Amino acid sequence: MILENAPALAIGIPLFAAFAVFFIGKIGKRAMKAWVVAGLLAAEIFVIWLTMDAVSGISHFYAVGARFPSIISPGGFPIRIVLAADAASTLVALVAMSACLLAALFSFSFLKEKNAGEKFYSLLLLLSAGLVGLSFTGDFFTMFVFLEVVSISSAGLIAFFREEESFEATFKYLVLSSIGALLLLFGVGMFYGKYGLLNIGAIAALVAVEASFIDFAAVALIASALLLKCGSFPVHMWKPDVYQKASGIVSAVLVASGLVGIYVLFRILFLMLANTPLSAMIGWVIAIFGTISIFIGVTMALKQNSLKRLVGYAAVAETGFVLLALGTGLAAITTRDIFSFKAVVGGMFQLVNDALNIGLLFLVIAAVAFVTKKKKVGEVNGLAHKSPVLAVLFLIGLLAISGMPPLNGFASKIIIYESVYMASPVFSIVGILGSIMLLAIFVKVFVAIFLGPPYKGKIEPLPKSMLLVMGIIAFFILFLGLFPKQAIEFVFLPAANALVNSQAYIGGIL
Amino acid sequence: MSKEMSPIVKNVACVLAIPIIIFGLYIILHGHLTPGGGFPGGAIMASLVALFLIAFGTGWAKKINKGILSWGESIGLALFGLLAFLGLGTSFFNNFLANSNSLFGMSIPFGPNQGFLWTGGTIPLMNIAVGLEVFAALSIIIPIMFSSDESSKEGKK
Numbered sequence: 001m002i003l004e005n006a007p008a009l010a011i012g013i014p015l016f017a018a019f020a021v022f023f024i025g026k027i028g029k030r031a032m033k034a035w036v037v038a039g040l041l042a043a044e045i046f047v048i049w050l051t052m053d054a055v056s057g058i059s060h061f062y063a064v065g066a067r068f069p070s071i072i073s074p075g076g077f078p079i080r081i082v083l084a085a086d087a088a089s090t091l092v093a094l095v096a097m098s099a100c101l102l103a104a105l106f107s108f109s110f111l112k113e114k115n116a117g118e119k120f121y122s123l124l125l126l127l128s129a130g131l132v133g134l135s136f137t138g139d140f141f142t143m144f145v146f147l148e149v150v151s152i153s154s155a156g157l158i159a160f161f162r163e164e165e166s167f168e169a170t171f172k173y174l175v176l177s178s179i180g181a182l183l184l185l186f187g188v189g190m191f192y193g194k195y196g197l198l199n200i201g202a203i204a205a206l207v208a209v210e211a212s213f214i215d216f217a218a219v220a221l222i223a224s225a226l227l228l229k230c231g232s233f234p235v236h237m238w239k240p241d242v243y244q245k246a247s248g249i250v251s252a253v254l255v256a257s258g259l260v261g262i263y264v265l266f267r268i269l270f271l272m273l274a275n276t277p278l279s280a281m282i283g284w285v286i287a288i289f290g291t292i293s294i295f296i297g298v299t300m301a302l303k304q305n306s307l308k309r310l311v312g313y314a315a316v317a318e319t320g321f322v323l324l325a326l327g328t329g330l331a332a333i334t335t336r337d338i339f340s341f342k343a344v345v346g347g348m349f350q351l352v353n354d355a356l357n358i359g360l361l362f363l364v365i366a367a368v369a370f371v372t373k374k375k376k377v378g379e380v381n382g383l384a385h386k387s388p389v390l391a392v393l394f395l396i397g398l399l400a401i402s403g404m405p406p407l408n409g410f411a412s413k414i415i416i417y418e419s420v421y422m423a424s425p426v427f428s429i430v431g432i433l434g435s436i437m438l439l440a441i442f443v444k445v446f447v448a449i450f451l452g453p454p455y456k457g458k459i460e461p462l463p464k465s466m467l468l469v470m471g472i473i474a475f476f477i478l479f480l481g482l483f484p485k486q487a488i489e490f491v492f493l494p495a496a497n498a499l500v501n502s503q504a505y506i507g508g509i510l
Numbered sequence: 511m512s513k514e515m516s517p518i519v520k521n522v523a524c525v526l527a528i529p530i531i532i533f534g535l536y537i538i539l540h541g542h543l544t545p546g547g548g549f550p551g552g553a554i555m556a557s558l559v560a561l562f563l564i565a566f567g568t569g570w571a572k573k574i575n576k577g578i579l580s581w582g583e584s585i586g587l588a589l590f591g592l593l594a595f596l597g598l599g600t601s602f603f604n605n606f607l608a609n610s611n612s613l614f615g616m617s618i619p620f621g622p623n624q625g626f627l628w629t630g631g632t633i634p635l636m637n638i639a640v641g642l643e644v645f646a647a648l649s650i651i652i653p654i655m656f657s658s659d660e661s662s663k664e665g666k667k
Binding site for chain 1: 580581584587588590591592594595597598600601602603604605
């Protein structure tokens with residue numbers, strides 16, 4: 001019975017835990033930490049269970065509040081809010097939930113001296129519930145609500161430590177998010193006005209029959225809102241600002257939240273446009289946005305002085321890789337070429353790698369700031385003599401992000417280069433060049449921080465919880481890099497299949 | 511620091527407190543029958559705080575007990591989550607109280623009627639939870655926004 005309700009519980013448990021943190025915090029700090037970890041871990045277990053089921057071919061569709069949670073609607077369409085847990089959505093939910101869980105574990109020793117516990121964890125739990133909800137939802141209005149939950153809780157997290165200028169970044173983020181949310185609401189309103197429906201699957205089934213201008217306009221509005229959320233080229237400017245000003249822990253979670261935005265974008269595009277002539281055009285537009293994101297991200301990262309801002313621009317470039325791969329997959333879907341499907345597989349793989357690599361870099365930077373007690377990490381040099389563990393972890397992160405062979409970045413990027421090259425050689429070449437430039441940029445950073453004469457100042461010992469979290473991420477980076485074939489066959493092929501195959505999704509909901 | 515207004519304004523504000531609270535409670539409790547519900551009702555009740563801030567000046571804001579309000583906020587949110595979880599016997603957010611002849615569980619007679627308050631199952635309870643949360647949260651937010659406006663003006667001088 002519990003497992004039957006797993007999709008709702010994966011959202012409900014962190015939501016309830018977020019509300020109850022206040023009461024548990026009155027008991028004591030240790031109880032509160034245990035409560036936060038228990039809530040996130042329970043939700044994580046449900047998401048893992050759903051992922052295992054989904055990759056083995058059993059997708060779960062859940063109607064919230066219904067007498068029978070599994071969907072039965074003879075002939076009609078479901079009126080209730082539907083949660084869809086298929087291979088693609090559970091994979092993204094798993095990435096988001098793991099990012100929140102690891103960030104919570106990482107932040108325990110970090111927050112001890114900031115003396116601000118319950119509100120931070122409340123926001124983090126709320127953000128995790130919003131992200132899982134955003135990836136599971138099969139209903140447009142719920143999508144809007146979860147997008148707002150994500151925006152507001154991440155804005156709270158960005159401003160949380162009240163460092164200089166973090167308010168400015170928060171304000172920028174809030175204004176842009178609310179513009180995005182209004183665009184999304186307008187698009188949803190157009191769908192509702194035409195069909196009187198909010199269910200994504202039911203609308204997609206009708207759009208496939210009688211597509212018209214209004215549908216495409218609505219899809220364009222929703223797509224622009226989600227591109228803003230994931231920080232692609234024309235609206236990438238908030239991303240470096242926010243990543244620079246927010247704490248490293250928060251930035252690592254925000255990376256995952258941007259990736260959930262990409263997933264939702266492509267879920268809608270594949271559902272609505274797969275059988276229309278517009279899929280090629282929209283697909284190429286997004287692939288071009290992705291390519292320009294790679295170019296801009298890399299070239300801007302080259303001239304940054306602030307380390308976090310540099311990683312922020314690298315994150316824009318990494319987002320570009322995912323958009324390039326999935327956009328090419330969408331553009332070539334009507335011809336049913338094998339490379340279009342390969343591009344989608346590479347895109348899903350890159351999506352996971354993006355969260356791992358950028359997340360690890362942000363966490364290492366946060367750890368460097370923690371052990372040296374410096375506000376500007378750029379002032380540190382020669383740290384490898386004092387803390388070789390951090391140097392190794394940063395090295396793993398930088399080699400993974402620039403796509404060096406034994407690590408995960410190589411495995412996903414080689415698929416993207418190969419498949420995109422079949423569609424358009426230019427995009428592929430820009431991608432390869434971007435990747436090489438990323439290596440150059442991060443080697444420069446590595447030399448500046450870790451090499452050189454030994455670090456003079458005092459350093460604190462690295463807390464075990466931080467080491468554990470970074471170790472787990474580094475393990476997955478190595479694992480995915482050493483066994484890419486097994487990982488692709490086990491997770492990414494079913495995920496790409498679920499994303500491309502719109503009939504399975506629509507059939508599951510109706 | 512804005513000053514207090516004249517005794518006329520203060521007395522009228524005190525008199526208006528009663529209808530504002532009653533109207534807010536009415537909107538919350540009739541949320542499942544008429545337009546409105548927890549959020550608008552809570553916001554109406556919190557508008558009392560704004561009225562008192564204008565009438566009595568910012569000094570009055572210091573008398574607000576934020577501890578109790580944040581307890582109220584958390585209780586409202588936790589109650590809402592708990593009600594959603596209690597439906598888990600069948601599914602999340604299931605309305606297990608409807609037509610059960612217990613709390614808010616009267617079954618609705620067929621045909622047009624004047625609206626029965628004792629119906630709706632968990633919906634009125636969730637409205638009450640949301641109303642409590644919104645009232646408490648806005649009562650904390652409004653004085654903060656009011657006083658930060660004052661402090662930014664002082665900073666410019």
